[in-house]
Amino acid sequence: MRLFSHPDLRDDLLVDEGCAERLLKAASGAVFSRQAFDVHSREVKRQQWLTRPWRRDATGRAYLRADGYYVLSYIYEGAWRYEIRKINRSPREFCLVSDGYRSGMAARLAAFDAITELMRADAAKLSKVA
Structure with missing residues (x-):
């Protein structure tokens, strides 16, 4: 024993x-x-982010699944907004919501940067545990 x-x-x-x-x-x-958080690979992925095929939901909002997150991008009250939540979580349970962007491209890139920060925080937590 x-x-x-x-x-x-x-x-x-x-x-x-x-x-x-x-x-x-x-x-x-x-x-x-567990791999250390790789800033270089995130930069490469950021460059490819906008060329990925975004789908449309029933209401016409663009969405994408990436890095364990579900990302929405759409116009809200005259400006672009993004919403991020973990995949397989309730649609009402958001990790982050931000709006006021001038274009869909700006909102999507901001969403990517927000996911990067979430992943960086998760990597920091994991390194403390290990």
Whole structure:
């Protein structure tokens, strides 16, 4: 039997050797599989962002799924707006909403930059855990 502790758990875990081996293998693989946030690849992806095929929903708003997020871009009260939420979340549960952009292109690029910041924050959280 082996004793494990984790900062998210109040009590220690007592597990058999087989379970301990699987836990250690999964934990080491997870740490090594995480890649550092790559600013260069985000810049390349930003250049390709506007050439991606944006679809239209039933109301005519442009949308795209990217990097685990669902992005909407549309005109709202005379200006362009974007909305970002995690994929598979409620349509009412937004991560970010911003408006006042002069063009759809500006709103879409701002959405990309916002996703980049969300991803950077997530990467920082993961590096603290690892």
